[in-house]
Amino acid sequence: MASDLVHVDDNGILTLTMSTANAGTALDHELVLESRDALRAVTRGALDADVVVLRGDGKNFCAGGNVAQFAAADDRADYLRGLADDLHSTLAYLYESQLPVVAAVKGWAAGAGMSLVLHADIAIGGTSTKLRPAYPGIGLSPDGGMSWQLPRVVGAARARHIIMTDQILDAERALELGILSEIVADDAVEQKAYEAAATLAAGPxxxxxxxxxxxxxxxxxxxxxxxxxxxxxxxxxxxxxxxxxxxxxxxxxxxxxxxxxx
Structure with missing residues (x-):
């Protein structure tokens, strides 16, 4: 693995960082690809890990796709299809790995960031955490499995309502709906997520x-x-x-x- 943003520690925790402070904590395509490589290595027995932690390296978990890059693409349809396919193949390896997943959801989780949260078994949020589908705001439809996973969490009718009206879900509402597992102080989100991951890594x-x-x-x-x-x-x-x-x-x-x- 080429980056310390994607690595396995001595406890068997595979950290997958999905965004950085660059580009406003948008989903980082290179990190998505690096995460895919790591998860593929797990599925092939080339990398040993017990649990995955999804996180962001900036103030937010992930603010969604990089819309400026969408707009700059020569062929937007081809570019967006490529991004979606790469994200989806990464998530497919996440499921194939069968590793439990913990998300450290600090700040915003919007668009693809919210989709990622929905794939976590345990999602730790902060008091200021907010989630938003974001896709209708730019005239697009969900990717990252949001339209498959959200109905399974909150029900189909509620999922349609949340996505179509582009609702902003604060931490308490997300906890009530079952999207977040626990709310802690904003500055304790990552610590709590890694504590949960360490407990899982030491378990069966x-x-x-x-x-x-x-x-x-x-x-x-x-x-x-x-x-x-x-x-x-x-x-x-x-x-x-x-x-x-x-x-x-x-x-x-x-x-x-x-x-x-x-």
Whole structure:
């Protein structure tokens, strides 16, 4: 990985920085590509990680796409399709990696930034955090999976309302809707996000990956098919080193050491 903005630390936390102070904390295309490379390496077994943290390096999590660059493109349609395809392939690798995802949502998360938040399992916001679809404001439609993910979080009718009216959701409203998981002081957002990530990194890797997979795949399965998937998953995990350690530790009334049995 070429940048310290995309890296794995000693705790197994893969940091993916999606924006910097440049261009008003717009989504950084090069960082999207670098993040894709890192996630692809995880899926291929070339990079070991336990959890992903999504963050921004400026005052905002991500203020959306770089509209000035949209306007400057010789062929806007081709340029926007390329940007969307790159973002979508990055997110596809995020799901393929099966890693739990924590988002440190400070400041604004607008447009593609809001889309990214919706892919987090745990999204930590600050008291000043605000989210906004932003697409209708520039006459465009969502990308980054917003129109797929938001209805699954808030319901289809509410999702249409939020996106079409370009609502600004403050932190409390986003928490109420289930988009944010927790609100902390603005200056504690990243610290809390990394604390949550460290807890996940020390936990049962197989369990978390299975939970993420089951929750997402459950949206398109019948209940009976999902019963079968749950039964198969819990059975497989019970025979893994982590599953055995978890049960044995419970019976011994001690804290499980999941890292020690990997």
């Amino acid at each position: 890797r197989g369990s978390y990956r299975a939970i993420r997979r089951l929750v997402h795949e459950g949206a398109t399965r019948s209940l009976t098919d999902h019963f079968a998937a749950e039964g198969a998953s819990i059975s497989v995990l019970s025979a893994t080193a982590e599953g055995i350690e978890g049960v044995d530790a419970f019976l011994a009334k001690r804290a499980p050491d999941y890292r020690g049995v990997r």
